[in-house]
Amino acid sequence: MATIKDVAKAAGVSVATVSRVINKSPKASQASIDAVTKAMSELGYRPNAAARALVSQSTQTMGVLVSDVSDPFFGTLVKAVDTVARQHGKHLLVGNGYHNPEDERRSIELLINNRCDALVIHAKALSDDELIAFAQEAPGMVIINRFIPELAERCIYLDNHKGAHLATDFLIRQGHSKIAFIASSHQITDVDERLSGYRDALQEHGLAQPDSYVEYGDPSSEGGEQAMLNLLSKGLEISAIVAYNDNMAAGALSVMEENGIAVPHQISIVGFDDGLIARYVKPRLTTVRYPIQMMAENAAQLALYLAKQPAEADTSPKRYSPTMVKRDSVAGTMAD
Template identity: 40%
Template sequence: MATIKDVSELAGVSQATVSRVINGTSRVSHDKKLKVEKAIKELGYRPNSIAQALAFSRTGSVGIMVPELGGPFYSGILHSVEEQLRRFGYHVVVSAGSLSESSQRESIEFLLSRRVDALIMHAQQLSDDYLIALEDSGIPIVLLNRFIPEMSDSCITIDNELGGKIATQYLLKLGHKHVACITGPLDKADARGRLQGYRNALIDAGLHYDEVLVSEAGFTEESGASAMQKILRRKCKFTAVFASNDHMALGACEVLTDEGYSVPDEISLIGFDDIIFARYLTPKLTTMNFPIEQMSLEAVQLIIQKLGKNKCDVNFKLLPSLVVRNSVKDLLTTL
């Protein structure tokens, strides 16, 4: 089946131009319009619900797309966004886009077919080009935890690099000179940012970045456990682990315990996100707070502003903060 990208390539114009021709949302030169219409006819392209969803009347609803409905991170986003939108008189329509590009596209198509007035999305699998074209089609958009330069006024992010640096600096401050790192999937910007923060903290402390101490995982407990096992098999020296999210920290903790290591007496552990279960683990997990409620508030304020309802200041880049609990040992006071 032909896509909007196929039409743009055959017509020799941008995907945004194709969207404008389909939706009639803004002026396009006569020549470009003819090229697009010819390409659509040749390819047999059928516009999807992105074009059909641009109704003149509003429905009083906002579409929310997250990868999954379960789990404390995404459920926290949904709860906070829904609560804030209700204060402005909006209802939410929710769709779970899973972790594949095709399923996230289907979720967007579903939400637009319900004629939502705007979209708030945690969409890591969708390409920059797709999201830029989607916004150019006329639907107000806010992206959570993602930055696209061409959509900078539609992105609410946190400073992941700073968070990774603060977490690692805390371990170094307590005397840990050999710190392992379990990263998230490095095709994701937030995982890359947290890893870069880890590297920057080591460099600032005059320490060598050692790839043997780093293992990539997938932001899940199972992948965190697997990454921890890999590091242990390498027989390298380390006294602490920085896991790039709390789920992976839990998986790492289970492996360390199973292998006979005491946390934090022998191996210290720090996570990232401060999801609800972090404070109920044994030991309670030291972690970096991901300001979900603030991100949700900023996203709602921005989408309401885009809908022309309210003018307010929006904080586009939020700062994580360290939450100290019991999973990190102070080596300096025990020497």
């Protein structure tokens, strides 16, 4: 295998000149560039990426951590970051954390050790203190879908409470009062915030529901199916449901169809995210829009900016607001 010394000898230049050509130094003459490029081609020499990074202080890579890239929500997040990365001539390294502290920790360490130029991190299991410590190591690290006061200038997140409040309030204004909630069983702040939004909206209208109206499941279609089956098994009087996400809502719709429950005429349902599935289930799903593509693109831009100029970043929190998307899965009712 050819070495940089072999290239220097074949090109008739010094090793330092070869290094300048490889790292695109403005000090390299055109004659040197032509000679070195020709020698590298003839010898089949490929510059070592790690060595180039040490000289240029850039690996031309961005890192992103998500819970599970197979989830369409996180697929959208990764695609958005990759779009920004490509616009800046960078490649993407992706880690999966699975809402598990050890997996999240290992993935972040791997991304930092690979000297990514910027990081977009979706981590729910690690403590604030541990993420703050990682952020001190990586100036270009941005947290998405989480707010940490000490890292306010690096956090891009959604008002989850408002999203669930919007969904519940919308159902109440359609005449519903027996409203159930299908929640994620994951122990993350999103669940608490959305449940709080649901309960606050009920309370504001004097409609406090017992805990039996809340059912938990994995935040997937299968989890939504099981949660809906559990709700039906309780024999509760339900006219509407707020689901933790669109996947869970789709699972609930499947169970209702199997049990001869007409949606929205017998039970209305609202999802959360406005993912692709919301437009293709029947009936088309009324949902809360989570602008994850916009948020991820902005997170990637911010991460790249912070990596270069950490002292000049905007220090205000970047909290995004959800909106309602009204389709066909909600109908009004005169009385419950």
